Amino acid sequence: MIEIKNLTKSFGDLLVWEDVSFNIQDGETIAIIGKSGCGKSVLIKHINALLVPDSGSVLIDGEDIHKMDYVSKRKLRQKFGVLFQGSALFDSINTFENVAFPLRYFSNQSEEEIRNNVMEALSHVNLEDAYNKETSELSGGMRKRVGLARAIVLKPNYIMYDEPTSGLDPQTSQEINELIIDLAKSLDITSIVVTHDMHSVLKVADKVAFLDQEKLSWHGTVEEMKKSEHKALIDFITASEYQIKQRVEYN
Amino acid sequence: MKALRELGNYSTLLYQALRSSTEFKTYRKSFFHEMVKIGYDSVPIIMLTGFFTGSVMTIQSAYQLESAFIPLSTIGAIVSESILIELAAVISSLVLAGKVGARIATELGTMRVSEQIDALESMGFNSVSFLVVPRVLAGIMMFPVLYIVACVFGIGGGLLAGLFTGTVPAADFLLGARMYFQPWTVIFGFVKMFVFGFIITSISSYKGYYATGGAEGVGKSTTNATVISCMVVLLADFLLASLLL
Amino acid sequence: MKFSSEIKVGITVLLAAIAAVIGFRFMSDVPIFRQTLQIETVFDRVDGLAVGSQVYIKGVKVGSVGNMQFTETDSVQVSMRLDVPNSIPRGSVALLTSLGLIEGKSIVIELGDSDERVGFGEKIEGIYVESMMEVLGSKGEELGEDVSASLGELNQFLRQLNKTLDDDTRVTLNESLESTANATRRIAGLLEGKENEISEAIDAASSMLVQLDSLATDSRPQIETLMASIQENVDDLENLRTELETTTTSLNGILQKIENGEGTIGKLVNDPAVYDNIDELTKELTKLIKGINENPGRYLRHMSLIEIF
Numbered sequence: 054m055i056e057i058k059n060l061t062k063s064f065g066d067l068l069v070w071e072d073v074s075f076n077i078q079d080g081e082t083i084a085i086i087g088k089s090g091c092g093k094s095v096l097i098k099h100i101n102a103l104l105v106p107d108s109g110s111v112l113i114d115g116e117d118i119h120k121m122d123y124v125s126k127r128k129l130r131q132k133f134g135v136l137f138q139g140s141a142l143f144d145s146i147n148t149f150e151n152v153a154f155p156l157r158y159f160s161n162q163s164e165e166e167i168r169n170n171v172m173e174a175l176s177h178v179n180l181e182d183a184y185n186k187e188t189s190e191l192s193g194g195m196r197k198r199v200g201l202a203r204a205i206v207l208k209p210n211y212i213m214y215d216e217p218t219s220g221l222d223p224q225t226s227q228e229i230n231e232l233i234i235d236l237a238k239s240l241d242i243t244s245i246v247v248t249h250d251m252h253s254v255l256k257v258a259d260k261v262a263f264l265d266q267e268k269l270s271w272h273g274t275v276e277e278m279k280k281s282e283h284k285a286l287i288d289f290i291t292a293s294e295y296q297i298k299q300r301v302e303y304n
Numbered sequence: 305m306k307a308l309r310e311l312g313n314y315s316t317l318l319y320q321a322l323r324s325s326t327e328f329k330t331y332r333k334s335f336f337h338e339m340v341k342i343g344y345d346s347v348p349i350i351m352l353t354g355f356f357t358g359s360v361m362t363i364q365s366a367y368q369l370e371s372a373f374i375p376l377s378t379i380g381a382i383v384s385e386s387i388l389i390e391l392a393a394v395i396s397s398l399v400l401a402g403k404v405g406a407r408i409a410t411e412l413g414t415m416r417v418s419e420q421i422d423a424l425e426s427m428g429f430n431s432v433s434f435l436v437v438p439r440v441l442a443g444i445m446m447f448p449v450l451y452i453v454a455c456v457f458g459i460g461g462g463l464l465a466g467l468f469t470g471t472v473p474a475a476d477f478l479l480g481a482r483m484y485f486q487p488w489t490v491i492f493g494f495v496k497m498f499v500f501g502f503i504i505t506s507i508s509s510y511k512g513y514y515a516t517g518g519a520e521g522v523g524k525s526t527t528n529a530t531v532i533s534c535m536v537v538l539l540a541d542f543l544l545a546s547l548l549l
Numbered sequence: 550m551k552f553s554s555e556i557k558v559g560i561t562v563l564l565a566a567i568a569a570v571i572g573f574r575f576m577s578d579v580p581i582f583r584q585t586l587q588i589e590t591v592f593d594r595v596d597g598l599a600v601g602s603q604v605y606i607k608g609v610k611v612g613s614v615g616n617m618q619f620t621e622t623d624s625v626q627v628s629m630r631l632d633v634p635n636s637i638p639r640g641s642v643a644l645l646t647s648l649g650l651i652e653g654k655s656i657v658i659e660l661g662d663s664d665e666r667v668g669f670g671e672k673i674e675g676i677y678v679e680s681m682m683e684v685l686g687s688k689g690e691e692l693g694e695d696v697s698a699s700l701g702e703l704n705q706f707l708r709q710l711n712k713t714l715d716d717d718t719r720v721t722l723n724e725s726l727e728s729t730a731n732a733t734r735r736i737a738g739l740l741e742g743k744e745n746e747i748s749e750a751i752d753a754a755s756s757m758l759v760q761l762d763s764l765a766t767d768s769r770p771q772i773e774t775l776m777a778s779i780q781e782n783v784d785d786l787e788n789l790r791t792e793l794e795t796t797t798t799s800l801n802g803i804l805q806k807i808e809n810g811e812g813t814i815g816k817l818v819n820d821p822a823v824y825d826n827i828d829e830l831t832k833e834l835t836k837l838i839k840g841i842n843e844n845p846g847r848y849l850r851h852m853s854l855i856e857i858f
Contacts, residue, residue, distance in 0.1 A: 101426050123430070131428040141423035155427045158330065207427070336554035344557045368550075384576070449565040456568050482613075485576040485601055 054079055055211070055243075059070040060099060060109035061266060062092070069095050073109070073269040075262055079210075082237050082244040084254040086244065086289065088263035093247040094138070096264065098211045100245065101133040102126055131159060134204030143205070144189045149184040150294075152203045159207065174202040177239070178232060194225035205240065205285065205295040212236065213245045218253050230256045251290050308478045314510045317432065321440060323505075324433030335438035342439075342505070343446030347453055353399050354454035357391050358383060358461030366471035377419050377474050381481030383462040392454035394541055397500040401533040402452070405508035407441050409529035412512025413522035421513070436509045440502060447501025448494045486525070492548060499540055504533045554671055555662070578613045585612065585630040589655075590643040590675035595625045597654035600644060605658045606630050606637070614656065628676070630658065636666035637673075646678040703741055720778070725827065730754060753828075760831045 054076060061071040069092040077083050085093045099102040100111055102118045109194060110117045118129055121160050127158050130244060131138070152171045156162055162170065178198035191199060197217060204212055214233065218226035223304050228252050237257075255275065262272040263286050271283045278286065322331075361383045369379060412435055413420050424431040459481065466472030511529035515521050552560075569602065579585055595617060602614040620626045630636070640661025647654050651756035658673075667673060709784075733750045 098422070103422055103425055127428040127430065130426055133426060133428040135423065137419040137420050137423055143417040143420060143423075159428060220547075334553075336558055339558040339561075347561065384652045390803045446561075449562055452569045452572070453564040456572055459572075480804045481602075482576055483601055485575070485578075487577070490573065 054113040054114060055100060057100070058110050059111065060096075060111065061107045062095060062099065062104070063107055067229075068267050070264060070267045070269070075269060075272050077243060077245065077260075079243050080237075080241060081259045082233070082246065082257055083260040083262060083264045084246045084248060084258035085264065086249060086254055088249070088289070089249060091264045093249075093264055094215050097135075097215060097245055097247055098212065100211075103129050123172065124303075131155075131207055132210045134207065134210070136200045136204050136214045136217055138216045140200035142196055142199055143190075144188045145187065147184075148180070148199050149193070150188045151188065151199055152184075152206050155207050170206055171202075174206040175199075177205060177236060178202045183242065194228065196219055197221070198230055198232070203238075205236065205242075208240070209242070209243065211243045213247070215247050216249075217246065218248065218250050226250065226253065233257045239293065243302040251292075254290075265289070314507070314516065315511060316359075316505060317436065317510050320432040321436045324430050325437050325441070326397035327430060327433045328435075330430060330433050331438040331441075336433065338438045338442035339446055341407070342400075342442045343449055345429070346400060346403060346450055347447075349399060349403060350396050350450045350453045351457045352394060352396055354387075354457035355461035357395055357454075357467030358387055358458035358463075360474060361386060361391070361458075362462040362465040362477075363469060366466065366469070370453050375480075376476040378484065379466065380462070381484040382480075383477070384459045387458035387462070387490065388455055388485075388493055390541075392451055392458050393493050393496040394406060394537065396450055396454045396535055396536045397447070397497070397504065399503050399522060400447070400500075401508075401530050401537060405504045405525050405529050405533045408505060408508035409448050409512035409515075409526040410456030410522060412414035412436075412509055413515030413525045416513060416515045417518050417522055436506075436513060439509050440505045442503030443501035444498050445501075447497040447504075451493055451497040455490075492544075495548065496541065497542055499544065500537050503536050503540055507533045507536060557587055570704065579630055579632075584635055585632050586667075587628055587630050587670055588637075589626055589628050589670065589672040591620060591624050591626050591672065592643075592645050592675040592677045593624050594677055595627060595654070597647065598656070599629065599654075602655055604631060604658065606633070606658045606660060607620060611658075627656070629682065636668070637661075639663040639665040639673075641667065641673050643673055643675040644674065644678050673750075708760075723778060723782060726757075727786070729827070731786065755830065760828070761834065763835060 056076050058074050062069045073096065082117065085096060087093050095104060099106050099203060100113075100118075102111070102121075102302050105119060112131070116129070118126060121129065126148065133217060143154065145258040146154070147152070149171055153167050154173055156167045156170060160167075172181060172184065173273075175184055178201050180195065180198050181203065183195060183199075186195075188196075188199075221229065231248065233244060234257055236242055244251070244257070246257060258275050260272065260274050261278050263270045263283075264272075265285045271278075271281065271286050273281070285290075332344075338374075365379045367380050412421075415435070421431050421435070424434060437476075456469075463474055463477050463481075466477050468476050508523060508529040511525040511532070512522075515525040518522070596613060598617070600614055600616060603610050604612040604614065611631055611633050615628040615630050617625055617627045627643075629643075637658060638661040640663045642659045642661070644657045644659060645654055646657055731752055
């Protein structure tokens, strides 16, 4: 379980958000939504301590990650798989090596075991055939999937998606959304999805956290969200024609 | 204020690098890779730089010292001494600030803005040990090696230029070069290159590691890395000369 | 063929290390692959000697000076690296000397005549030789005064000589020569009856011209100024000739007297002793100028020394 308590962050004089608190239960999928630039990505970087908050704490199974020394912090980070917005693949090595990268350094597995693990991770994202492709040959959707394979290869307890569907066509977005659901089920993993794509949220999420006006404006389950009277939230989720239609249907 | 903060960040990065330099397993592979990139791959350009520095020195000194009262061996002495004590180290370093420094800053800058550094960190890597340490170590190890290359080709270039333009016979050149040769000069050159190697690789790593703002930011970091490296190299050259000579 | 990073790095470092060792030995003037003989020597002082200074045996460069350090007795121990095939005999002596006036110091080893050879690291005797400049330096002031005093005198002498040559003697000489030649010419034209005397006069004049010629080559500068004044005088002569033209009649009268052996010119024509006197004068002059010309070094050297001091 991840407990986020009274987290406040600012860059210089610019306040990102303050006093953010919510819990993430094991096994659930939570979507963090909000406008671009409201600090969603910054928030998840606090969860695995890539960034340090001004105040507040993040407890992972009861331990405050920000109070740990660097070595245990790094150990704990390995419980998190992260899919970055631009996939963040290492462009000097090919697909297989990208996925094998953390294994080579953090496990004492033989070449055979590494190979098996990498191919298993690639099969989760349906990319077994592309294992020897160079990073530059991959399309945007494939890059996301390779990034995802790399994120799950160390068998993490948590996986964080930073804008998993941004920059992808609707069909590929749909595939990624299905992957998120698949992985959550098959690996019994806790997922944290940062997105502003409401379609994605409605499809994959169990819970929603809404960041607005420098604070956590609303959080609850998707069902609760659909019935919510929170004005900013309604404005946000009904910003597109399609979602207006959906909302009408729900009502 | 900004400069002070930069200096603070730079020192912090160096401290982290120093602290994580014990994790040899993490950076062993990239350390050798960097030694190839900084050392082996720079040999041709250093040969070229050294050779032309030497030959231009010879031709120009011969032109300026065109007098019956100055023995030709003086030219050999001037050329070889200047190359050993100053030019081989400084000119090579300025060239390498462009070649090696810019590459490091661009590489790390791109990794930073494309979140590859975050990715490394989130996988549990010590990104400083993985990216900065091998580069700085390779720099301080390979720069002195390149100094040797620059010296050999500089003095050789000077000798050949004197020979082929007919201004300084090889025997006179060597007589002068040997007469004023002091082992300390070479040691001083090594010390310089060691320091310059550290300066260029660490500043470029710092600039790249903390790059922000997309492709433009990477470009800016690269420019800054090269310019600041060059300036600090010249400053360090001055300091070393006044401290050690 | 693809090399791994480690091999590439290894090759680079190895080659550089080899280049450094060879280059270092090359620049230190030590044979690159051969062992050298190292011997020591002790001097009272080593002014001007530097690490890398050269060592000669019989004018052949055989090595260079390694390091120098003080001994307990406050003299300086100098080690040399020599590249000689068969060492050097015991009893050899190292002289610390300078080969040129302004060059640095070198060590010259005078070989001994023993059959035994000096071994590695052994010591030979060293002697510090005062160089010319040092001798000059210590005696310089004294010497300088002497030299400048004698040069002062010399200058005065030269000035006087010049003055004498320029003003008095030269003009007098010119005048007498010219009037002589002139008179000779005139006389030759006019004295048809006196062929013997004329031919004598011509002989004398031609020998005189030979003298003048050698004089001219010996002392061109002086002659050149001489010629300038002769040119002037020739111009004068031109006037003189016209005057003479008008006074031919009166000359005729005078010549009548000369024919009779009356007056100085009559004596000049009839008495060869006068020619001899002129001849001798010319010779003396030639000798003097020759002397100055041939031996200017003496004076000029002092002159240049004056500039050095």
